[in-house]
Amino acid sequence: MKKIIKIFLGILSVLIIVFGSYLIYLFASYDRLPDGIALDPKNTQKQSLKINKKYRAMSHNIGYGAYPPSYSFFMDGGDYSRAYDKKTVKENMAGIVQSTKDLAPTFAFYQEVDQNGDRSQHVDEVAFLKEHLAAYNSLYGQNYDSAYLFYPFTDPIGQAKSGLVTLSQAEITSSKRYSLPIETNFNKFFDLDRAFTVSRVPVQNGHEFIAINTHLSAFTKDRSIQAAQLNKIFSVMENEYKKGNYVMVAGDYNHDVLGNSPDVFNTSKKRETWTHPFPKDQLPSGFHLPTGNLDAERRPSARALDKPYKKGESYTTLIDGFLVSDNITVNDVHVKDMQFKYSDHNPVYLDFSLK
Structure with a gap:
């Protein structure tokens, strides 16, 4: 004994x-990156924007190339933590590139782009986008470089270096990365770091187009953190607008853009932490969140990952989109319904012009 x-x-x-x-x-x-660090845009062309000309912006959370329709994710109650294999990641990335070419945006904003990660089978997706969309000027801003997460124990999600990619047909003269508030308790290891990038694009009338790319927290249960993240972005938006600049924020807000997505998409499932209504009434003066006919079209931008995707059965919502200043004319905004073929998000695109 x-x-x-x-x-x-x-x-x-x-x-x-x-x-x-x-x-x-x-x-x-x-370790968190310092706030307000300068980034290095890669420009292959030097054109500036014109007023009263039609442009298109696209925003797409690519889910680090890991999510075909058959995939479910452990943090949503599903089965997997990593992409099936490297081939799947590359196939998804190729599909994401093709959908971008089909939409032919002037600006493309991507979130959850892994530069290196166990979960994405070590495919450099930042380089993949730059290589296969080489006609665009490009910018990468890191969200996080996480430690090796030994969870779930049977198949750990591992380490990931991931961030935001912005592509532009016009010159990006400068850009900065700003850190967002996050939880300081143990949850910071699971929701990871958050940031937004601010890119400056010249307009021929002497002002600038401010292109902001962001991905807000999803799994935090502290709603004050989400509010603080929005407030920081709102402050930058407001300051740039007061200078006479054109401001657009694109990204995955992890907030219900429509405000009534459960009704629109006929789901009785309770709201998740990432589906609270977007606080449109708190937007700075001179800004709005265009939704157009998104509710009538009933095309979701995101799906839950608790199980494989099945149209009409899976939980879907609309949490991706754009915030624009009133000196930008919005013509249309749509979701490109990809049936979540290459990611757990569908791309959202917006046609606009500068006043």
Whole structure:
């Protein structure tokens, strides 16, 4: 009996040491990028924007290339933590590139683009977009560079370096990355770091088009964090608008853009933390969130990942879109219904002109 107890205590001691060492590693390796760092846009063309000319913007959370319709994700209650294999990631990325070419946007805003990650089978998706959409000027801003997350234990999601990619047919003269408020407790290791990029594009009338790309927190249960994230973006928007600039924010807000998506998409499922109504009434003066006929078209931009996608059965909503200043004329806004073929998000696109 004493021998059994000794063996048990020995195993328990090893587990405690391993777990304690892992916690030390998590906290020691955690580091946020400084706020307001300058980024390095890559320009292949130098054209500026014109007033009263029609342009198109597209926003697409590409889900780091891991999510075909058959995929479900463990943090939503599904089965997987990593992409099936490298081939699947590359096929999804190729489909995302083709859908971009089909829409032919002037500006393309991508979220959840892995530069390197176990979950995305170490495909450099930033380089993939730049290579296959080489006619665009490009910008990459890192969201996070996470430590190795040993969860779930049977198939850990691992390490990921991921961020935001902005493509532009016009010159990006400069850009900065701004950190967003996040939770400071243990949840920061699961919802990871958050940021937004602010890119400056010249307009021929002497002003600038301010292109902001963001991806707000999804899994935080502290709604004050989501409010603080929006408030920081709102502050930048307002300051640029007061300078006479044109301002557009594109991204995955993890908020219900329509405000009544459960009714529109006929779902009785309770709201998730990432589907609270977007606080349109708190937008700075001079801004709006265009929705056009999105409610009538009933094309969702995101699906739940608790199970494989089945049209008419899966939980869907609309959490992606654009915020625009009133000196931008919005002609149309639509969701391109891809049936979630290459990502758990469908691209949203907007046709606009500058006044």
